[in-house]
Amino acid sequence: RAARKALRVGIVGGGPAGFYAASRLLSLPGSEQTRVDLFELLPTPFGLARFGVAPDHPEVKNCEHKFEETARDPRFRFFGNVQVCGTASPDATPSSVPNTHPSALAASIPLDTLHEHYDAVLLTYGASLDRPLGIPGEDTLLNVLSARTFVNWYNGHPYHSSLLAPVLDLSKLDHATIIGQGNVALDVARILLKDVDALREYDVPEHVLAELSRSRVKRVDVVGRRGPLQLAATTKELREMLALPGVAFETDQELLAQAVADVDAHPKMEGARGKKRAMGLLKGGSKTPLAGADRSWSLEFLKSPVELLPSADASAEPPSPLEGITSPQSIGAVRYVQNELVPSSSSSDPSSYSARATASTSLSPTSVLFKSVGYRSIGLPGLPFDARRGIVLNDQGRVVTPAGERVAGLYTSGWLARGPTGVIATTMFDAFATADLVAADLAAQGGQEEARGDVPIEKLRGDRRVVSWEDWEVLDRIERERGRVKGKLREKITSIEEMLNLLP
Ligand code: FAD
Numbered sequence: 065r066a067a068r069k070a071l072r073v074g075i076v077g078g079g080p081a082g083f084y085a086a087s088r089l090l091s092l093p094g095s096e097q098t099r100v101d102l103f104e105l106l107p108t109p110f111g112l113a114r115f116g117v118a119p120d121h122p123e124v125k126n127c128e129h130k131f132e133e134t135a136r137d138p139r140f141r142f143f144g145n146v147q148v149c150g151t152a153s154p155d156a157t158p159s160s161v162p163n164t165h166p167s168a169l170a171a172s173i174p175l176d177t178l179h180e181h182y183d184a185v186l187l188t189y190g191a192s193l194d195r196p197l198g199i200p201g202e203d204t205l206l207n208v209l210s211a212r213t214f215v216n217w218y219n220g221h222p223y224h225s226s227l228l229a230p231v232l233d234l235s236k237l238d239h240a241t242i243i244g245q246g247n248v249a250l251d252v253a254r255i256l257l258k259d260v261d262a263l264r265e266y267d268v269p270e271h272v273l274a275e276l277s278r279s280r281v282k283r284v285d286v287v288g289r290r291g292p293l294q295l296a297a298t299t300k301e302l303r304e305m306l307a308l309p310g311v312a313f314e315t316d317q318e319l320l321a322q323a324v325a326d327v328d329a330h331p332k333m334e335g336a337r338g339k340k341r342a343m344g345l346l347k348g349g350s351k352t353p354l355a356g357a358d359r360s361w362s363l364e365f366l367k368s369p370v371e372l373l374p375s376a377d378a379s380a381e382p383p384s385p386l387e388g389i390t391s392p393q394s395i396g397a398v399r400y401v402q403n404e405l406v407p408s409s410s411s412s413d414p415s416s417y418s419a420r421a422t423a424s425t426s427l428s429p430t431s432v433l434f435k436s437v438g439y440r441s442i443g444l445p446g447l448p449f450d451a452r453r454g455i456v457l458n459d460q461g462r463v464v465t466p467a468g469e470r471v472a473g474l475y476t477s478g479w480l481a482r483g484p485t486g487v488i489a490t491t492m493f494d495a496f497a498t499a500d501l502v503a504a505d506l507a508a509q510g511g512q513e514e515a516r517g518d519v520p521i522e523k524l525r526g527d528r529r530v531v532s533w534e535d536w537e538v539l540d541r542i543e544r545e546r547g548r549v550k551g552k553l554r555e556k557i558t559s560i561e562e563m564l565n566l567l568p
Contacts, residue, residue, distance in 0.1 A: 079111020081478025
């Protein structure tokens with residue numbers, strides 16, 4: 065067998081999945097000749113570690129140190145500001161993107177081209193859309209937005225850096241509702257209710273801090289379709305919410321008592337100990353009593369939104385600048401259907417019970433609504449994609465056609481492969497497993513005399529700036545320095561244009 069000269073792997077997406085897969089590929093026995101090129105849409109690396117993880121959880125971002133180590137390996141190259149697309153022309157901006165959109169500043173390269181130039185291409189481009197509620201009012205009323213958009217905004221994502229003005233003005237809103245009860249929902253609730261001064265030391269952009277300090281949000285309802293035992297949020301996040309100074313908490317005590325009894329009656333329930341701890345925490349509540357509290361939040365169970373209704377006070381709406389065109393109205397209330405829990409056919413474990421709508425409905429006022437029912441990936445034209453689950457079709461990471469046939473040389477990992485659930489550690493194990501699979505498949509194919517030609521980076525460049533790892537290190541230093549003078553971790557640069565102008 066001829067010895068392989070160099071194993072070349074192209075990775076699409078520079079979030080945790082992409083970086084962990086790269087680090088694994090470069091540390092496997094016999095990987096001295098392996099080369100990894102990573103293509104990232106933004107000029108900045110790290111995906112949701114930078115733009116998802118909450119700014120007041122800086123310890124979670126420690127994974128970035130590991131990624132930096134990988135990036136400094138001479139066998140690794142970073143190509144930032146490069147959008148991998150499914151279309152044919154490397155110069156084309158995808159037609160769905162107006163040329164004023166920040167992604168129009170990115171170079172683009174078709175997936176086919178990568179496929180031709182690498183022994184294996186690993187897709188880890190994550191989930192950049194959100195799941196809709198699919199109910200009336202969702203797309204027509206003002207002050208209805210996805211948690212993802214809000215999270216991107218407070219984390220300084222360049223696509224959402226100017227989200228709030230004039231779309232959402234926190235200085236005019238007092239009552240927020242979040243649909244969904246996962247950790248993302250609690251992140252949003254915490255950022256809305258936490259004293260803004262307690263956020264200043266992290267990397268929240270200055271314009272976001274300014275907007276948050278004008279916020280008049282006093283009440284946040286976090287609403288879920290199932291009960292306390294099916295709560296998706298973890299104990300750590302619940303504890304943090306309950307410990308917020310000056311913020312009271314309320315929930316349905318009867319439901320909680322029932323949940324505690326259910327855990328006691330089913331000691332073998334999945335995660336029973338954790339659930340018991342979480343129920344105990346919720347029963348204990350917050351130290352701040354509701355009466356007289358300046359700010360409060362609630363966990364509301366067994367409710368699904370069925371309709372979003374406009375604010376009754378239409379006169380409060382700003383006049384339309386265009387004559388004859390009616391201004392959209394703001395949300396004023398949510399209509400819910402009351403649910404009941406029903407056991408699943410396969411298990412008697414109460415934590416797996418599902419929600420079933422009853423005939424009873426209720427109406428609750430709100431002045432802003434955040435949808436936090438999950439992120440969703442997008443497919444690339446030509447890529448086998450399961451639109452219902454929002455993932456690339458794959459068999460343990462190997463991309464397959466709808467008929468189940470393998471697409472040679474194409475792999476996927478992370479949220480794109482598994483769906484938008486799981487913490488960074490889950491993503492890491494997943495990426496390691498996929499990297500092992502890539503290496504094993506390529507080893508099984510045997511050696512290859514000639515290395516494939518290099519990917520046509522020069523052609524790809526066109527008039528758009530491809531951002532190298534050294535370029536990112538320049539931006540990183542500038543962000544840290546701008547942060548240092550303000551006494552915070554970093555001041556993120558939120559404009560891609562500014563980032564590119566700052567590069568040598
Ligand atoms: P991503 O992190 O989304 O990375 C995908 C990358 O691909 C992005 O950089 C994106 O810009 C890039 N990309 C997209 N399209 C293209 C394209 N066409 N071409 C090239 N590149 C592209 N986990 C924890 O452990 N602790 C936490 O506290 C925590 N908080 C979270 C908070 C929020 C709001 C969210 C949403 C998630 C949180 N997670 C947390 C989960 C964690 O962020 C994920 O497990 C992890 O980021 C998934 O990694 P990924 O690489 O699959 O996707």
